[in-house]
Amino acid sequence: MLAIIGAVVVATVFPARGSADEILDWIVKIGIGLLFFLYGTRLHPRDALTGLTHWRLHLTILAFTFVVFPLLGLALWPILPHLIGDELASGVLFLCLVPSTVQSSINFTSIARGNVAGAIVSASASNLLGVFLTPMLVLLLMNTSGDVSFSASSVITIVLQLLVPFIAGQLLQPLIGRRIAAHRSLTKFYDRAIIVLVVYAAFSEGVRQGIWGQVIWWQVVFLVVLATAMVALMLWLTGSGSKRLGFDRADSIAIQFCGTKKSLTTGLPMAAVLFDSHAVGLIVLPLMIFHQVQLMICTWLASRYSRQDFI
Template sequence: MAVVRDWLNRSPIDGFILAILAAVVVAAFLPARGDAAEVLDWVVKVAIAALFFLYGTRLHPREALDGLKHWRLHATILTFTFVVFPLIGLAMKPLVEPLIGDDLYAGMLFLCLVPSTVQSSIAFTSIARGNVPGAIVSASASNIIGVVLTPLLVVALMSTEGGISVDGGSILEILGQILVPFIVGQLARPWVGPFFARHAKVTKYADRSTIVLVVYVAFSEGVREGIWSMVNAGQLIAVTLISLVLVVVMLMVTRWVPQRLGFSREDVIAIQFCGTKKSLATGLPMATVLFAGSTVGLIVLPLMIFHQIQLILCSWLATRYGREADAATA
């Protein structure tokens, strides 16, 4: 174990990314089947509920109140997340769908509808010396609002796509798995919040472990349905390039527009890192509910690829911003 840990520490690739890739490989050769698949489905539901309970214990009500006062910041971030992204997703259909096919395009559109990340948005904003309280509230609000808004957007924009059907039961199931545990976490915060504050790694490992588990279960279902016979190397390369272009374009837009609107440097950084992110932790659980019975593996594949690209580019960008801020202060 020590040798593996040392190798991961020296590796230029983040261990979390390696774990996700490993989950895909294991699912490709050893997918969960039969009773094991049913048990893992329930394990995933419990893990997701526990994860969002932990999210609820992390956000202090005082931080939420301070951050809520900056309504222009939050409105701008939410506009990028739930208006600009979906419009881009719809606009790219004539160019993208012929290259990657109906199901993968549906996955590209779905990734445009999910909320922003929480941990990485806040972490990158902090590294870049941006508005951290604003990022905390915006990223959290994006996830809370997204629990309701993302399924509604899926109903409005994706229900006409082949093989995709969403009903009220799916939305209620998402509320039960995500929103209710978050509220319970907020209520329980006075008692359990200090413990998790002292043991921040608990949330970090729970977050990453849940994502890896969901990836394995989703791709196991995809393998059982013949996902690898439905996608080829050319499609994977095309999805990767499209995701790369989408990340770069959004990073440029979320910097240029706030600057023109007169936001401070700190606010621009928060908008850029919160407004360009798409949450794998929230998007995967939603996909397993919304697209149950369809090709879930193909639907979530673009989101997984996009997520890795955004982490790599935003990590580099946040480090550069932080060095610039330190140099300016010195």
């Protein structure tokens, strides 16, 4: 948590610009690819196949992402414009419509000793479906000025950056799986380091857009409090709901960490397409704040689960 807060502060004061931003972008992409390669080497192919066919788990996570979250956004909509203005209120509704994160959802599931195979499949499916579902939900529930674009590049990026390295790791698992498992402390450190790097890259983007100059300080405080309440509510709903549905500990952890996340890296380019350029900064600010709050809370929760035998 201290590292995440430090990344936010450093990005605010010293954001990556120019060539440094391009280098950082490649480092993040390579780092995430290596992360999923390591996941592939650490999972037995039998466990990966079980995760792929666990349809109840995947449907539950998708329901929280694309049904429960949008309903929460709609419930907040009548009051938020009067409190923080139309654009920030639209941003809160928009964050409820974007897909789940991939890397951090799986990172936290791994740290908490949950169902990593199921989390990989569910988080990847959320992003793949989100390419189509999020713009459709935005058009249905919000006013937009942009044309909806179902870009094949989004699908290709997910496949090349996440699934291909994971499959490569699976193929090499019989050869190097035991060696990777013998260095668990290093892989755990790498899991956390990637989260911190993603936070820095995301906040650097926001600072370059001049996001902090467009809001009043109390609006930021309100959004932080609101994001904290939303994350806490969704963690409670996913945790209690998964138990009521009869999922075991590992599955419940995957549901919590995949069903409560919202992807900043997916939401930013979608917002740039769907909304007026002058409004994008304010519309994505709630998502930026929610993204950091969810990482901080889930970092604490995953560490807590890693030290427990039961939720």
